Amino acid sequence: MAKNNLYKDIADCLKSHSSIELSGHSLKRVQLLASLVYAIIASKRSGIYTLASKLQGKHKQAESRVKQVKRWLDSKWTDHQTHFACYVEPLLKSLSSSGELVLCIDGSEVCQNCISLMLSVYYKKRALPIVWLVRQGKKGHFSQQMHLDLLQLATKLIPKDCSVVFLGDGEFSGEELIQALRRQKWSYVLRTKLNRKIDCGNELAPIGKAMTPKGSKYLFIPSALPHSNAVLWHEKGFEKPIPLLTNLELAHQACLYYKKRFSIETMFSDMKSRGFNLHKAQLDQPKRVEKLIIAVALAYLIIFLWGIAPLKNKFVGLFYRKDRAKQLSPFNRGLKTFDYCHENQLSLVSLFSKNLKLFFCVRL
Numbered sequence: 001m002a003k004n005n006l007y008k009d010i011a012d013c014l015k016s017h018s019s020i021e022l023s024g025h026s027l028k029r030v031q032l033l034a035s036l037v038y039a040i041i042a043s044k045r046s047g048i049y050t051l052a053s054k055l056q057g058k059h060k061q062a063e064s065r066v067k068q069v070k071r072w073l074d075s076k077w078t079d080h081q082t083h084f085a086c087y088v089e090p091l092l093k094s095l096s097s098s099g100e101l102v103l104c105i106d107g108s109e110v111c112q113n114c115i116s117l118m119l120s121v122y123y124k125k126r127a128l129p130i131v132w133l134v135r136q137g138k139k140g141h142f143s144q145q146m147h148l149d150l151l152q153l154a155t156k157l158i159p160k161d162c163s164v165v166f167l168g169d170g171e172f173s174g175e176e177l178i179q180a181l182r183r184q185k186w187s188y189v190l191r192t193k194l195n196r197k198i199d200c201g202n203e204l205a206p207i208g209k210a211m212t213p214k215g216s217k218y219l220f221i222p223s224a225l226p227h228s229n230a231v232l233w234h235e236k237g238f239e240k241p242i243p244l245l246t247n248l249e250l251a252h253q254a255c256l257y258y259k260k261r262f263s264i265e266t267m268f269s270d271m272k273s274r275g276f277n278l279h280k281a282q283l284d285q286p287k288r289v290e291k292l293i294i295a296v297a298l299a300y301l302i303i304f305l306w307g308i309a310p311l312k313n314k315f316v317g318l319f320y321r322k323d324r325a326k327q328l329s330p331f332n333r334g335l336k337t338f339d340y341c342h343e344n345q346l347s348l349v350s351l352f353s354k355n356l357k358l359f360f361c362v363r364l
Contacts, residue, residue, distance in 0.1 A: 005347035019086035036295040096162040127264040134286040167261040198224035218251035307334030
């Protein structure tokens with residue numbers, strides 16, 4: 001097979017950021033991960049058979065390549081800690097240098113009859129994946145225990161001494177999760193139901209029955225629930241006001257944070273219909289799906305970071321019109337850059353002024 005510069009760039013990047021000593025089987029697993037990431041980006045697909053057809057390596061027969069992918073998905077040595085955490089940790093460390101991380105939680109249908117619960121970090125109006133869990137079933141709510149399990153996984157990655165704001169919709173406003181967030185000393189803004197009863201001046205009443213002051217967008221209700229304030233947010237154009245629970249002290253601040261939650265929906269769209277078609281992959285075993293998401297999430301991160309990386313001057317305008325660059329999302333800019341380089345067999349490393357060894361360390 002002819003030398004592929006883009007696969008080599010991805011493989012070099014993953015190997016240089018690995019947290020373990022790579023040799024023998026561990027090296028082969030990371031090389032296969034790099035090949036999967038390359039295949040996902042090049043094909044815009046996440047199905048095993050499509051990815052197997054584009055794998056880089058010595059295997060020639062299609063059946064052998066499919067078996068190779070399945071072995072990687074089934075291996076006990078393939079896990080989030082070894083094959084993803086080491087890449088997202090430098091990213092989180094870089095973002096935490098601002099003094100604050102904003103985390104968004106949500107679920108989405110993935111693969112065949114599976115649904116993923118994912119926690120992401122907010123950056124440049126986009127959500128970047130951190131940790132996830134998968135269960136069987138169509139779209140629906142997750143158990144409180146899965147909320148807590150995901151939170152526990154995330155706390156291992158979040159840098160210490162960093163302020164955290166946790167965002168979620170109505171599914172995540174349960175008392176157990178709120179207590180866990182309080183134990184972590186994290187701030188939170190969580191949507192709740194309009195019929196949720198809160199303390200309104202020594203009497204319990206649905207939050208939706210409260211009235212925002214005339215001429216105001218917000219109604220702030222302190223200590224509406226034990227340890228939580230409530231906000232009723234009614235912007236122009238809202239069909240119904242949005243009720244929020246928060247431990248922040250300012251209504252407008254809580255609403256500004258909550259707006260960032262919608263970025264996770266854009267991320268899911270990029271991983272699915274607008275990008276890598278994760279929802280069409282024919283996998284129905286949650287553990288396999290969790291491992292496939294490692295490769296898809298890495299592909300998403302790499303494309304996003306290529307989309308924001310500073311191009312050397314002589315390459316500006318090569319992949320898209322310079323005057324339209326700001327109209328494109330970082331994900332779309334990264335895809336256009338990759339597609340051009342893929343078509344012309346170029347190395348991405350030569351195009352950017354950023355050191356490959358610092359690839360996952362963003363500049364604020």
